[in-house]
Amino acid sequence: MMIQATQLRKGMVVKIDNVPYSILSVDHITPGNWRAMIQCRLRNLTNNLSKEIRFRSFDRLEETEIMEYEMEYLYFADDAYVFMNIENYEQIAIAKDLVGDDAKFLTSNMHVGVEIYEGKPFGVVLPKTVTLKVVETSAHIKDATAQAQLKPATFEGGHTCGVPAFIEAGDLIIIDTATGEYLERA
Numbered sequence: 458m459m460i461q462a463t464q465l466r467k468g469m470v471v472k473i474d475n476v477p478y479s480i481l482s483v484d485h486i487t488p489g490n491w492r493a494m495i496q497c498r499l500r501n502l503t504n505n506l507s508k509e510i511r512f513r514s515f516d517r518l519e520e521t522e523i524m525e526y527e528m529e530y531l532y533f534a535d536d537a538y539v540f541m542n543i544e545n546y547e548q549i550a551i552a553k554d555l556v557g558d559d560a561k562f563l564t565s566n567m568h569v570g571v572e573i574y575e576g577k578p579f580g581v582v583l584p585k586t587v588t589l590k591v592v593e594t595s596a597h598i599k600d601a602t603a604q605a606q607l608k609p610a611t612f613e614g615g616h617t618c619g620v621p622a623f624i625e626a627g628d629l630i631i632i633d634t635a636t637g638e639y640l641e642r643a
Contacts, residue, residue, distance in 0.1 A: 460520050462495045462512035468582070470502070470574060472519045473510070477502040479572075479579055502579050505554070525570045525582060530563050538563065538581075540571055551578045561616040562587045562634050583634040588643045589613055591628045594620065607639075 465471070469480045478499040487493045495512045512518070528540040528549075537550035538560065551571070553560070559581050563569070570582030594610040607619030612630070620630065620639045629643035 458520050459517045461514070462516040462518060463493075463514050465495060465497060465512075465518070468572075468580070470521045470523050470572075470579075471499075472521050473499075477521055477574055481507065500579075502574055502577070505552075521574070524573045526573060527568055528571045530565060530567045530569055532565065533560075540569070540578075540581075543568070549578055551581065555579055556581050559583055559634075561612075561614040562589070562632070563614060564589070585634060586631050586640060587634055588629050588631050589616065591620070591624060591626050591630055594624060594626055610639075 460471075463485070465480055465483050467480055467482055471478055471480065478501055481498040481500055484496045485493065486496055493514045495514065496509060497512065498507060498509050500507045527543050529543055531539045531541055531548070533539070535550075536553045538553065538556050539548055539550050541548045549571070555578070556563075562583055564587070567584075567587070569584070571578050572580040572582060589612040591610050592613055595608050606622055608622055608624075609617055610620040610624060610630075611617050612632070616632065616637060618632065618637055618639055624630065624642070631640045631643050632638070633640050
């Protein structure tokens with residue numbers, strides 16, 4: 458199916474010169490009185506190399522079909538994350554660089570979507586929110602401010618973000634996986 462470059466979104470898979478690419482990021486740029494352009498960071502699914510390409514807003518690309526399977530995250534070993542298919546209990550290992558920054562949100566037994574193109578996994582689709590345990594946070598210092606103050610907190614898996622002052626180490630927190638920001642206490 459052909460789509461316009463303005464419809465490109467992170468996570469889509471498109472074919473350019475008959476080579477499949479996964480879209481890592483999309484930026485719409487409108488510089489002054491020039492025409493708009495779309496700058497994309499893409500990863501080649503055949504050799505895992507990344508590159509940046511600019512498209513004009515009226516360029517058309519071919520979107521490819523990908524399969525997404527619900528799997529359970531098991532563990533990390535030998536620079537790969539191991540997932541198990543919930544339906545047939547088959548285990549697959551996904552390289553550390555393919556999971557990327559999403560790894561900091563993974564907890565054991567978490568259900569995620571694993572994207573597969575032509576029998577090869579190339580990405581993980583996280584749930585919208587995850588519950589993580591606070592490993593470390595600074596002490597609360599009372600200030601006379603009218604606004605809520607955020608303090609840095611480190612979570613299991615290595616993710617860091619700002620949390621309200623009443624959050625302590627050991628608390629369970631709900632995090633938005635798209636933005637990486639604190640939502641609420643679990």
